[in-house]
Amino acid sequence: MTNPLYDVAIVGAGPAGATCAWYLAKQDIRVLLLDKAKFPRDKFCGDAVIPRAQRHLKRMGVLDQMVEAGECLFTTSGGFVSPAGIECLSDSTENPSGTPMSVKRIIMDERIVRAAQSAGAELVEEVAIDKVAFDEQAGTWSAHSGSKRFHARTLVLADGAHSKLARSLGIVQNSPGAICSRSFIEGGTHSFETDGICYMERDLLPGYAAIFRHPNDELNFCTYIIPGGKAVPSDLKVLHQGLLDQNSIVRRHLGSGYKIEPMKGAWLRLGGIPKSYADNLLIIGDAAGHIDPLTGEGIQFAMEGAEKAAQTLIEAFRVGRFDEQFLSAYQDKWHKEFGSKFGLAEKASQLMARYPELVDSMAKVANQRDDEFFFAWADIMMGEAPWSAFLRPKLAIPMAAAAVRELWTQRFSPSRRRVAATGA
Ligand SMILES: Cc1cc2nc3c(=O)[nH]c(=O)nc-3n(C[C@H](O)[C@H](O)[C@H](O)COP(=O)(O)OP(=O)(O)OC[C@H]3O[C@@H](n4cnc5c(N)ncnc54)[C@H](O)[C@@H]3O)c2cc1C
Missing domain, CATH: 3.50.50.60 (FAD/NAD(P)-binding domain)
Structure with a gap:
């Protein structure tokens, strides 16, 4: 035949x-x-599955099946932690563009x-x-x-x-060229309170670590190593474990005694x-x-x-x-x-790796503004709004001002230079 x-x-x-x-x-x-x-x-x-993907899942009937079966969780609470440890958390239930979901x-x-x-x-x-x-x-x-x-x-x-x-x-x-880890943390063994948080650690930038909650309270902890920063793919295991053991905010969010599976890892092109x-x-x-x-x-x-x-x-x-x-x-x-x-996304990632202070400034601005500001920023990150939306005065002015302030304070201010010179 x-x-x-x-x-x-x-x-x-x-x-x-x-x-x-x-x-x-x-x-x-x-x-x-x-x-x-x-x-x-x-x-x-x-x-983490963002709204752009959810639209295809909806068309295929898959989204409704997963919602009905309770297999996915819409990430309505969470945010990010900046390199200086500023926690920027928000409730995005009301974001008209939708929220990521975990499945x-x-x-x-x-x-x-x-x-x-x-x-x-x-x-x-x-x-x-x-x-x-x-x-x-x-x-x-x-x-x-x-x-x-x-x-x-x-x-x-x-x-x-x-x-x-x-x-x-x-x-x-x-x-x-890039790599990422994954470890599931057993539900009921941790004290993580929100649905999802990205941890923008200085030594990991432009990569980051993230925790996403599943509907059964299990957590997904992963660490992305993206080219352009200090970290290289062979550092994956050390950085993944280092975040869990040494990052005081990750430790506080997870609590002690949680059960975590051994790290897995895979490549990203x-x-x-x-x-x-x-x-x-x-x-x-x-x-x-x-x-x-x-x-x-x-x-x-x-x-x-x-x-x-x-x-x-x-x-x-x-x-x-x-x-x-x-x-x-x-x-x-x-x-x-x-x-x-x-191309622009790659440049943005290089910029973050070079000037982590920019991420700190974003966290500070977002914490001072209303939900609408946070949604506008999230929409750009999820690809719901174009990058040019960053140029809208509502985002551009406070962010530019905060970026200059943060760079000055952390890099160039006389007191900062004195500290650097004396090593104090
Ligand atoms: C650790 C990690 C975390 C990530 N986190 C996210 C995230 O949170 N959100 C997000 O959007 N993206 C994330 N990504 C990226 C995401 O996983 C991929 O973009 C997505 O899986 C791409 O789908 P794909 O179908 O192209 O490839 P895959 O999902 O890899 O599917 C490829 C398929 O090809 C099959 N296959 C391979 N070789 C052969 C062969 N020779 N013959 C027959 N079959 C073959 C494999 O079995 C597999 O089923 C992450 C990636 C990694 C590694």
């Missing part, structure tokens, strides 16, 4: 691959979704895969694809797993941050790859570097990029064109939607 020829084969059934499969199957495209794991499968993550990936990812299957995608689990090859004459791709072969007119690579398959084709050339297409081929999600260089978050871009890839392929099938020139429209689409902001 000959192998069937699918319209699209997708390697990797994480949020990127499964969402892409859902959008394609909804338009009656014949989709094959391949994953080396068997679902439900875990994925090391901070488990375990072992739950969410399976629900997305099942939605894709219900829409008509065919799922094959426990197949680790070790090679992909393009038959130029036939204009088809084959995906190989040992002696098994899968054939499709087009191929979507959604195999995560290592991008092993795109690297094997020479389209992606480097290793992922930040900032988007320069080319995410080839003949009959697209690359999406972490494999395409669709992670925010400032926050390290990528679920929303995995899903938005997946939708853009599906739109491009649906159009390709409509006109019967699969060459790389035609498929380059996908790169333009994701770049316009979110990729064009990656």
